Amino acid sequence: MLKLKLARQTISKNLQIYLPFLLANAVLVGINYIFFSMTTNKSLEKQNYGSGLIQLMNIGLVFTLAITFFFMIYINGIVSRRRNHELGLYSILGMTRSDLGKMIFFIDAIMFAASSFLGLVFGATFVKFVGLGLKKLLEMERLNVPVFSSVAAIICIGYFAAVYFILLLGDLWRLRSVNPLDLWKATNRREKEPRGSWVFGIAGVVALCTGYAIAVRMKVSMDAVTSFMLAVVLVVIGTYLVFIAFSIIFLKMLRKNKNFYYRRNHFISVSGMIYRMKQNGASLASICLLLTTALVAIVTTGTLRLSQEATLKLYNPYDVVMTKKTPISHSDKMMIQSKAKDNHVMVGKYVNMMMTEPIYGNFSGSTYSVSKTVDMSTENQLFAVPVADYNRIQKQNVHLAKNEILMCSSKGGYDKNRLTIKGKTYKVRHIDSFDFYFDYQRTIFKPIFVFAKDKTVCEQISGKWLYAMGYDISGKKSDLKKYTTGLENKFTTIVKKKNSQGTYMDSFADRPSVSEVFNQLFGGLLFIGIFVSIVMLIATVVVMYYKQVSEGYADRDRFKTMQQVGLSREETKSAINSQVLTVFMLPIIGAAVNVGFAIPAIQKMLVFLAMYDKLLLTKFGIVSLAVTFLGYVAVYKLTTNVYENIVNR
Amino acid sequence: MSILVLNHISKSFGKGDSQVTALRDIRFSVEEGEYVAIMGESGAGKSTLLNIIATLETATGGQITLNNQDLSKLKEKEKAAFRRQHLGFVFQNFNLLDTFNNRDNIFLPLVLNKVSHKEMEKRLEPLAKELEIEQLLDRYPYEISGGQKQRVAAARALITKPDLLLADEPTGALDSQNTKRLLVLFDRVNKQGQTILMVTHSSQAASYANRTLFIKDGIIYHELYRGDMSQKDYAKKISDSMTVLTAE
Numbered sequence: 001m002l003k004l005k006l007a008r009q010t011i012s013k014n015l016q017i018y019l020p021f022l023l024a025n026a027v028l029v030g031i032n033y034i035f036f037s038m039t040t041n042k043s044l045e046k047q048n049y050g051s052g053l054i055q056l057m058n059i060g061l062v063f064t065l066a067i068t069f070f071f072m073i074y075i076n077g078i079v080s081r082r083r084n085h086e087l088g089l090y091s092i093l094g095m096t097r098s099d100l101g102k103m104i105f106f107i108d109a110i111m112f113a114a115s116s117f118l119g120l121v122f123g124a125t126f127v128k129f130v131g132l133g134l135k136k137l138l139e140m141e142r143l144n145v146p147v148f149s150s151v152a153a154i155i156c157i158g159y160f161a162a163v164y165f166i167l168l169l170g171d172l173w174r175l176r177s178v179n180p181l182d183l184w185k186a187t188n189r190r191e192k193e194p195r196g197s198w199v200f201g202i203a204g205v206v207a208l209c210t211g212y213a214i215a216v217r218m219k220v221s222m223d224a225v226t227s228f229m230l231a232v233v234l235v236v237i238g239t240y241l242v243f244i245a246f247s248i249i250f251l252k253m254l255r256k257n258k259n260f261y262y263r264r265n266h267f268i269s270v271s272g273m274i275y276r277m278k279q280n281g282a283s284l285a286s287i288c289l290l291l292t293t294a295l296v297a298i299v300t301t302g303t304l305r306l307s308q309e310a311t312l313k314l315y316n317p318y319d320v321v322m323t324k325k326t327p328i329s330h331s332d333k334m335m336i337q338s339k340a341k342d343n344h345v346m347v348g349k350y351v352n353m354m355m356t357e358p359i360y361g362n363f364s365g366s367t368y369s370v371s372k373t374v375d376m377s378t379e380n381q382l383f384a385v386p387v388a389d390y391n392r393i394q395k396q397n398v399h400l401a402k403n404e405i406l407m408c409s410s411k412g413g414y415d416k417n418r419l420t421i422k423g424k425t426y427k428v429r430h431i432d433s434f435d436f437y438f439d440y441q442r443t444i445f446k447p448i449f450v451f452a453k454d455k456t457v458c459e460q461i462s463g464k465w466l467y468a469m470g471y472d473i474s475g476k477k478s479d480l481k482k483y484t485t486g487l488e489n490k491f492t493t494i495v496k497k498k499n500s501q502g503t504y505m506d507s508f509a510d511r512p513s514v515s516e517v518f519n520q521l522f523g524g525l526l527f528i529g530i531f532v533s534i535v536m537l538i539a540t541v542v543v544m545y546y547k548q549v550s551e552g553y554a555d556r557d558r559f560k561t562m563q564q565v566g567l568s569r570e571e572t573k574s575a576i577n578s579q580v581l582t583v584f585m586l587p588i589i590g591a592a593v594n595v596g597f598a599i600p601a602i603q604k605m606l607v608f609l610a611m612y613d614k615l616l617l618t619k620f621g622i623v624s625l626a627v628t629f630l631g632y633v634a635v636y637k638l639t640t641n642v643y644e645n646i647v648n649r
Numbered sequence: 650m651s652i653l654v655l656n657h658i659s660k661s662f663g664k665g666d667s668q669v670t671a672l673r674d675i676r677f678s679v680e681e682g683e684y685v686a687i688m689g690e691s692g693a694g695k696s697t698l699l700n701i702i703a704t705l706e707t708a709t710g711g712q713i714t715l716n717n718q719d720l721s722k723l724k725e726k727e728k729a730a731f732r733r734q735h736l737g738f739v740f741q742n743f744n745l746l747d748t749f750n751n752r753d754n755i756f757l758p759l760v761l762n763k764v765s766h767k768e769m770e771k772r773l774e775p776l777a778k779e780l781e782i783e784q785l786l787d788r789y790p791y792e793i794s795g796g797q798k799q800r801v802a803a804a805r806a807l808i809t810k811p812d813l814l815l816a817d818e819p820t821g822a823l824d825s826q827n828t829k830r831l832l833v834l835f836d837r838v839n840k841q842g843q844t845i846l847m848v849t850h851s852s853q854a855a856s857y858a859n860r861t862l863f864i865k866d867g868i869i870y871h872e873l874y875r876g877d878m879s880q881k882d883y884a885k886k887i888s889d890s891m892t893v894l895t896a897e
Contacts, residue, residue: 262756262766275748561744564705565805566733566761568726 007106024542029119036152043144049520060528137523201249204241211235215601244281291591294536301529318470319511343483348472356384356462367420381445384458406451408434484510548639552646653679658711673867684839686855689864704728737806741818743798745790752786796827816847856884
């Protein structure tokens, strides 16, 4: 069949254009296959928090599918434009439009078949590996991930078939409205991009700055998520407008300055850059946003995972922590021991503490002002504990006067040496650590522990008392789980008291359960974060490759002309290289700036998940940025080889 | 005074069995103020010869002197400097840069020579008037027609006041009206003292020159001087020579 043969030839003669598309496509098929395998995995569903995790994964999957879709439309656009030249030739030689249509159908079919096959092979090869990673990340022992899941394969292939169908329709539509001579010339036709408009340029800068301002000045509140979304929209719009319009305005301003412009190096680079930004503004903005999203995903989910231990310690400084409104009784302790015996669990030493119920409020100046209504603007929960308990637990021997207190707060909590609570002023001595420092009821409020001379002073600070007890346990993992679940059931049964209802124990938290939730929540989020980032990064690499190819073809002719007009080969090379370098560095620099402003916003959102460690977030952010930058430069150097081959041909 | 001297210039491409000899033994010189046309069949080596004179290619053998400078002794960087200081080019395909507007395209060689922008604008004014491109200066090459592009290219070539203006099939992509316009322009600047060397395969174009060289089989086969002939007679003579040249 002639058309099939021509289709195959078109592909094999233009591998430089088709191969990257094919490979990227295959990788996307593979990744989506792996994702689908996870979300349709029966053994995952059966896990404790399995269905919640699957829901989270589905969100990530939708995101990935959307990116895949837009990416394929974009790349297919580039590929079809390059193909027009050959199609024009065939048309002039006598092939009808329907013949051309059939040829395009065959090309698309071959690409679809090849990428699906490769993709499934790739996916099946790595799915076990990913399954193992997930098992470890989430600490799910009974997770079974089969190599081949027919359900996942069918859904995945089905999705790509639908995408290819849409691509085909697009290609056929483009074919209808064009005549052969246009097709022939189309490859040489320059894209007339919109001129840099002052309105759009300034609007872009304004949008970007506003988005940044919102991100930085966001407060922890119910509106935080909406603020963040608004900031994201503004930054996206701002990034596009800055790359597309503002850059050109800026360069044109440089051009207007004749003393600056008519100098040899400036002359060539400014006018070259104006042209390149006109051609590439939108793609560069897209690369910038892809990088930004990948970085934000990794930094957020990575930091959460890294801070997991710290948060766990915050909830459970001991393996089991419970509080009661009355002192822990002998029968409570008997219950603890007997359940332990039943489950072959060893119980460690009890640590007891009496503490006042928390008073919620904020620091303003050197006063702790108690919140009348506890809402999202409240930051802290403050407990008063007699210093005797502190001395006992920490094996210290501190004596305090009536107006002296010790304070243990989270990092960067309060650093003054005087504090006024409810009208009374105390001298404050700060202490770095306290073994029983914990987040009562696992709220988002930062715990502040204040140690006072005796019960009377404590009662000055806050009225009612709580009795807290913590202890460690050891044994087999499954036994520990059974023990704590059983104990929790007993201690958190609903009890009717005089005029109210509450649980028997005021609060109960055990490491095995909490750590399981954390593993699945944070581990799951990290999994999704990694996957989404990989998709973004693949898209970035492929777009960069195609940009190098198109810049290569455009620059090839420029090189020749510039040499003819009187630039040496070295000078031409360095002039053009500096422009290409600038063009490619802009997106990563933009991404770095975007991420820099995103970090304060991310930090405030993470407070919801009790992640207070700003330093960790910043450090991890910088490391991720550095790694991404190095990777980006490496990809740039690799793709530059393609560029140089084209230019020197 | 000979501005250009070619001595036994030869050029071959490739090695061994696949070696192609484009030029075997080219000898001629061009005086200041001359207007020389080089003609020959396609593939006779005309463009190669022009490229060698333009320092864009290096001859395999022989010596070439331009303005008393031995071109073979120049290094690549020096050749580039030499090009922009002493030569002007007009190509068949215009070869304007799409990243510059027309004014900047014309300024380019001067900017490379570090001329001040006031001086550049001073030189452009009369040139733009003469070439009737004043309205086009702020536009871009892809926005104007072929004839206009060629005039812009001519301005670029002439603004440096080159010792030698080289033209490679300058009218090849133009219609008859624009062709006439360009040739009249060349004639005019030649009368003002500009030395021109033009490669062409159009007898009409060559008839504007006062000397025509014919290349065949890698050597100068034949030479014609216009002398006192009318342009029409000269054109016929050139055409006849071409017929003889291309006869088997």
